[in-house]
Amino acid sequence: MELTFFQAALIFYLAATVGYVVLLFTSSLRTASISSTCCFIGLGVHALSFIHRAVVYGFFPLGTYFDALSFLAWLIVGLFILLERRLSVPVLGAVAAPLAAGMMLLGATFSYQTRGPIVPILHSWWLPLHVVFALAGNAVFALMAVGGILYIFQEWLIKGKRIGRLHRLLPSLETLDKMNRHGLPLGFCLMTIGILSGALWANSAWGQYWSWDPKETWSLITWFTYAAMVHQRIVLGWRGKKAAVLAIIGFVLVMFTFVGASTLLGGHHSISGPSVGASQT
């Protein structure tokens, strides 16, 4: 029961992934709509899993990597469905669905808690504020990276005059660049709010805004990277391929900051695994 909803959602996302891969090879529109439905149902079941976790937890279920990665996957799928509806680009799913499924599988490698947070610090209203904004920023960056991958692929097809079925299936360069154009300021704002709220939380919990733990340092590096991207885009007019490559690099950095920095380098964001709990006193 603990994981039924989670597993069901994962299965739906994996099924959608298979469908989108079939779409890549056949351009069958029916497969696209079935996959899209799978994502939609998966999203619903996934939401149920959060409600269930919240009931078990007695609070926002965002305190562990298991929950945070699961939530990030949920945001990615939700954002993908929104974009698919607006831009009618089902082929985005060929990258977005496996990405979400991958997040969940990664999350499953971390242990999950069956009781409420042991650490009182996680029982704070700052938690949803900080985590939701940070993760929403990550989700936007994820979709930007998805758009970037497709942009590079589509441009490679056009430059190389490989004009065939795949070229027609992929959205136009303009559409893909639009994702970058709109995603960049949105994601940047969300990330900024995420970092600021984290600092305020740290101040209220530990009496200090910034303590240079590995995750804080890396998130600052990521923030500067995206700030540079915004600058290049607005001031120098960087777009297209350059912007696409940067979006992918940026997202790799985001994922390292999110998962790698704390698990590999430690610090008070290491809230999961054997050493459960915020270590800083």
Add this chain to the structure above:
Amino acid sequence: MKQEIVLVGLNHCTAPVAIRELITFPGNENGDTTKKFLSTKGVVEAIVISTCNRSEVLLVVDEEPHITKQIIKLISDVHGVPAESFSNFLYLKRGQEAVHHVFRVASSLDSMVLGEPQILGQVKDGYRRATYVSATGPILNRLMHKAFFTAKRVRNETGVALAAVSVAYVAVELAKKILGDLKSACVLLLGAGEMAELAARHLAGHVTNPPIVLNRTLENACSLANRLNGRADTLDTLNHYLLEADVVITSTGSCESLIQQDQVEKIMKKRRYRPLFLIDIALPRDVEPTVNELDGVYLYNIDDLQTIAAENLTERRQEAMSAEKIVEEETAKFMEWTLSLSCTPTLVAIRNRLEEIRRSELARSNGKLSNLTPDQREAVEIITRSIVNKIAHYPMSFLKKTRSRSKQSLYLDVAQKLFALGSETEVSAKEGDDREKKRRDET
């Protein structure tokens, strides 16, 4: 009397242009020509389909020995040309063959340019004109609706109409994939050649901004710009206009390249890397090929576009195979329906005969049943009716389910003899049609 679907016509495969020009069924705007066919003896329903590459008459006829001769004669009368001049180019299709042909035509599998979308509209026009003069009945109505349905299936389920197969259209599709919505795009023409004009005209349908024409002599530029409702200037201003343009079509007779890599590199920086789509259809080429290596610049020459168009045509041909399967499927379904149609009169007659027996037997026992209450009388009605229905059920469903045409006509014959129906079937044939019509309206 049995009815049959007959199709007489000619198309680009069977007839040369000279003949196709001759046979066009003029004066059919309000369905008048269709009406002429309808007034031929033996013709029950008629539709005239006329496009640039085909002229066809689709009819439902009663079994008449010389019907095709009459039709050919009428075609010759309508056009005022002797029948001998065109009758060799005609094809004649009956029954399943005709249905199959109509479905193929509507799905654009029989077109000169495989999968071109206009044909469906032209078939619809022909059908609409026939309905103006009420020339269609239950069979052709259903046939045409099924043809449109088949065309829709082919369109949705196969890629037969997807890939662009003309050079100009390939260019437009590419421009869309690079620039997205072309509405606000700016088109720049270098050189006032015919090819450039053709490509520009194709683009014009998607672009709202007036095109810009640059030429060595301003006079020629002006005359082309006038035809395209655009602006004109001399070639010296090229660098200025390259900043504005999104799509550039070059077709000058210049011997050295007009657009060089370093020049475009500088311009791209000034354009803030806004994508630039260059179409070079000049020979020798106007644009240095290495320009394609620059970020955000996409260069295609005439050979590239032609190769793509050819590849797309091959792709359409492959897709056509799965489209043919859909057409076969729908044809089979339609033929099944016509079978059920031909057994309907007999079924109605059997039902009528049984009902008649029931009534006469009830009437005969009227004396003995006179002291029944109305309730009891109704019960007797219900019982007798349900007995008749139960008896009729198995033979009738057997007749309906028979799929093979030859077997069915044998069974229908036997059924008519078993119930001693004889000539009554013909009387009720009309009734059957009405019922069929009703059934169709309901669905």
